[in-house]
Amino acid sequence: MTTDNGGSEQVVVRLDDVHKEYGDTKALDGVSLEIRAGDAVAVMGPSGCGKSTLLNMVAGLDRPTSGTVRVHGQDLGALNETGLALFRRRHVGMIFQFFNLIDDLPALDNVALAAQLTGTSARHARRRALELLEELGVADRRNVYPAALSGGERQRVAVARALMNRPALLLADEPTGALDSRSAEQVMDLLIDLNQIGQTLLIVTHDPHLATRCAGRLVEFADGRVFRESALETAR
Numbered sequence: 001m002t003t004d005n006g007g008s009e010q011v012v013v014r015l016d017d018v019h020k021e022y023g024d025t026k027a028l029d030g031v032s033l034e035i036r037a038g039d040a041v042a043v044m045g046p047s048g049c050g051k052s053t054l055l056n057m058v059a060g061l062d063r064p065t066s067g068t069v070r071v072h073g074q075d076l077g078a079l080n081e082t083g084l085a086l087f088r089r090r091h092v093g094m095i096f097q098f099f100n101l102i103d104d105l106p107a108l109d110n111v112a113l114a115a116q117l118t119g120t121s122a123r124h125a126r127r128r129a130l131e132l133l134e135e136l137g138v139a140d141r142r143n144v145y146p147a148a149l150s151g152g153e154r155q156r157v158a159v160a161r162a163l164m165n166r167p168a169l170l171l172a173d174e175p176t177g178a179l180d181s182r183s184a185e186q187v188m189d190l191l192i193d194l195n196q197i198g199q200t201l202l203i204v205t206h207d208p209h210l211a212t213r214c215a216g217r218l219v220e221f222a223d224g225r226v227f228r229e230s231a232l233e234t235a236r
């Protein structure tokens with residue numbers, strides 16, 4: 001597997017004084033944060049403190065009320081909706097608690113589609129998808145539809161899809177939240193392996209075990225703000 005993170009000092013994510021308001025609710029209230037290439041950062045905090053809002057800003061799925069979000073050197077505020085969608089497809093991979101695979105497509109096509117949407121030919125996309133499924137240990141499930149995959153297999157397919165375009169950043173929103181403990185440990189092993197070969201990770205979770213296993217840095221949120229940052233003694 002290869003990653004596309006450039007030099008180790010490269011800043012992959014930079015938020016400057018980001019605010020996000022939904023009516024009277026301050027979901028983000030002045031967040032500044034920097035993530036460098038190769039970092040593995042866990043974001044934790046109580047329900048409603050702004051974690052998903054942060055992830056949506058970094059993914060370019062939503063825009064701040066004020067402040068700037070730069071990802072992989074690009075000011076996301078300078079992009080229109082089409083530009084944002086293209087940027088996201090090329091440079092950001094995402095995995096979710098409930099996988100978000102397309103039910104009507106077998107595993108291989110779910111993965112290949114991510115590259116086809118950026119203009120890669122179907123033949124090349126399918127070849128890379130198969131390589132990734134092999135590396136993630138689920139190539140034998142390539143023709144199976146998501147409904148017939150186990151939770152752990154679904155998340156592996158989702159990771160393969162997220163990695164298709166060699167993203168500068170892999171975002172994970174409760175990636176083990178819907179898995180049994182054995183599958184959860186396997187997905188954590190996978191995230192650790194990816195980070196060890198240079199993949200930058202931003203993980204939102206309620207699970208301290210996931211944070212301490214997979215991340216080198218913990219960012220704790222409260223009321224839309226970063227209230228503490230600390231280095232983690234990873235239990236790898």
Ligand SMILES: Nc1ncnc2c1ncn2[C@@H]1O[C@H](COP(=O)(O)OP(=O)(O)OP(=O)(O)O)[C@@H](O)[C@H]1O
Nearest residue numbers: 022025026027045046047048049050051052053054
């Ligand atoms: N689209 C929206 N419209 C209105 N309010 C929203 C919207 N999205 C989030 N909020 C509010 O913003 C605040 C932060 O929500 P957010 O989902 O980011 O929290 P969270 O930390 O991810 O919570 P959880 O851990 O429960 O997922 C909450 O008060 C939430 O109700």
